[in-house]
Amino acid sequence: MIRRMLTVLFCLAALSCSKGGDASYQGYVEGEFVYVASQLSGRLDELPVARGLAVRPGDSLFTLEHALEQQGVDKARASLKRAQDTVNDLKKGLRPDEIDQILARISQAEAEMALAKLEMERRAALLSTGAVAKEDYDRARTSFLNAQGRLSDYKAQLATGKLGSRIDQILAAQAQADAVQAELDQANWYLQQKIQSSTLDAQVFDLLHYKGEWVQAGSPVVKLLPPANVKIRFFIPETDLGKIAVGQKVTVRCDGCPAPMTGTVSFIYPQAEYTPPVIYSQGFRAKLVFMVEARFDAEISKTLKPGQPVDVAPGARS
Numbered sequence: 210m211i212r213r214m215l216t217v218l219f220c221l222a223a224l225s226c227s228k229g230g231d232a233s234y235q236g237y238v239e240g241e242f243v244y245v246a247s248q249l250s251g252r253l254d255e256l257p258v259a260r261g262l263a264v265r266p267g268d269s270l271f272t273l274e275h276a277l278e279q280q281g282v283d284k285a286r287a288s289l290k291r292a293q294d295t296v297n298d299l300k301k302g303l304r305p306d307e308i309d310q311i312l313a314r315i316s317q318a319e320a321e322m323a324l325a326k327l328e329m330e331r332r333a334a335l336l337s338t339g340a341v342a343k344e345d346y347d348r349a350r351t352s353f354l355n356a357q358g359r360l361s362d363y364k365a366q367l368a369t370g371k372l373g374s375r376i377d378q379i380l381a382a383q384a385q386a387d388a389v390q391a392e393l394d395q396a397n398w399y400l401q402q403k404i405q406s407s408t409l410d411a412q413v414f415d416l417l418h419y420k421g422e423w424v425q426a427g428s429p430v431v432k433l434l435p436p437a438n439v440k441i442r443f444f445i446p447e448t449d450l451g452k453i454a455v456g457q458k459v460t461v462r463c464d465g466c467p468a469p470m471t472g473t474v475s476f477i478y479p480q481a482e483y484t485p486p487v488i489y490s491q492g493f494r495a496k497l498v499f500m501v502e503a504r505f506d507a508e509i510s511k512t513l514k515p516g517q518p519v520d521v522a523p524g525a526r527s
Contacts, residue, residue, distance in 0.1 A: 233520055233521065233522045234443045234444065234445055234520070234521045234522075235443065235518065235519070235520055235521070236441050236442050236443025236444070236518070236519050236520075236521050237441065237442060237443075237516060237517065237518050237519065238439065238440075238441055238513045238514060238515050238516060238517040238519060239439075239440050239441065239442050239502075239515060240414070240434045240438060240439055240440075240515035241434075241438035241439075241440070242414060242432050242433065242434055242438070243409070243411065243432070243433040243434070243435060243438070244417075244429035244431075244432055244433075245270055245271075245405055245407075245429060245430060245431045245432075245433060246405075246427050246428055246429040246430060247273055247402045247403060247405055247424065247426065247427075247430070248402050248426055248427060249273065249278075249399065249402045249403060249426055250273075250423070250424060250425050250426040250428075251273035251274045251275070251403060251423075251424060252273060252274045252421065252422070252423055252424070253271060253272075253273060253418050253419065253420055253421060253422050253423075253424050253430065254272050254273060254274050254420070255269070255271060255272035255420070256271050256272075256416065256418075256419065256420045256430070257269050257270075257271075258270055258271070258413045258416070258431060259413065259416070260413055260414070260415060260416060261412065261413060262412070262413045263410075263411075263412055263413075264407040264410070264411055264412075264413060264433070265407065265410055266406075266407055266408055266409055266410065267406055267407065268406060268407045269404070269405075269406050270405045270406055270407055270430070270431045271405050271418075271430045271431060272403065272404050272405070273403040273404075273424060274403070275400055275403035275404065278396070278399045278400040278402075278403055279400060281396040281399060281400070282393065282396040282397055282400050284396075285389065285392045285393035285395075285396040286393055288389045288392070288393075289386065289389045289390055289392075289393050292382070292385050292386035292389045293386050295382050295385070295386070296379065296382045296383050296386050299378055299379045299382050300379060308367065311363055311366050311367045312367065314363045315360065315363045315364060315367065318356060318359045318360035318363050319360060321356045321359070321360075322353065322356035322357050322359075322360050324356075325349070325352045325353035325355075325356040325357075326353050328349045328352065328353070329346070329349040329350050329352070329353040331349075332345055332346040332349040332350075333346055405430070405431075407433070409433070409435050410435060410436070411433035411434055411435040411436075412433065412434050412435075412436075412511075413431060413432070413433060414432045414433060414434040415431075415432040416430070416431060416432070417429050417430055417431070417432060418430045434515070436507040436508075436510040436511050437504075437507060437510065439504075439505070439510035439511075439513050439515070440475065440502050440503060440504045440505075441461060441472065441502070441503050441504075441513075441519055441521065442500060442501070442502055443500075443501055443503075443519075443521045444498045444499065444500055444501070445498060445499055445501055446497070446498055447481060447497035447498065447499065450477075450499055452523055453474060453477060453499075453501055453523055454474065454477075455474050455475065455476065455477060456473060456474060457473070457474045457523060457524060458471055458472070458473060458474075458523075458524040459471070459472050459473070459474060459503050459521050459522065459523050459524060460521070460522045460523075460524060461503070461505075461519050461520070461521055461522075462519065462520045462522075463513075463517055463518065463519045463520070464518070466512070470505060470509050470512075471505075471509075472503040472504060472505045472509075473503060473504060473505075474501060474502070474503045474523075475502050475503060475504045476501070476502040477499060477500075477501050477502075478499055478500040478501070478502075481497040481498065481499055482497070482498060482499075482500075503521070
């Protein structure tokens, strides 16, 4: 509603000022704000910025609680190191002492299997006489099969170790390492969502949450205004539309400004609008106006404040 009333006043001023002499229009400064939010929710633990503070890319804006996300990063980093060590070991092949360890395991597994086989045969003989339950025989047989499986596994390891690591094993291990790297990247992304920094030069225009508050996912915490996002808007009557073109220079004056400023027309709204019906003048109701936007160099934009009224005088068209 406030913006609509401003539009009413500016339309009136634009029409009245353009009736005689050089065309001059009234307008106002507009800001395109950047709302910085996290895609994750959490308690607001740190808020190192304040209203009016200038920030640069990389400056910390706010931090949400992130103990869980940090643990996820630490876990993924440890898993990645383990996966990379596996790849490196496969590329090197087994060392002689590792072969000796496998041979020792084979000897132990052979002894365990022989003992398990004797126990299974003993239980089988007792089962035929009814001296033991079938469950006892089944347990003994399972122990024998487990020992037999361990022996087979160790023998397979020995064969692989003597032949050296195959390329497909190395590729499989590398694929696993790549998958863990993706998990680490994802964990880092979640952590970064909780620790938000500025990505541009801007002024902290407003703070929308305060330290200790619970912030919902997607809820903005800091409102930034980059100098490049400051512009002016003014309205011209349909009869003066031919005096304005995109790229044309305009002279802008404001109360308290030490000197006139030069801006460039960046946009002309393609659709006309009527002056609002709250204006009861029959003549004004019949007028069409167009909204025009102009922008400035960053150094000039820093001196302007959103909502500030300005006077705009178009320069000559080239």
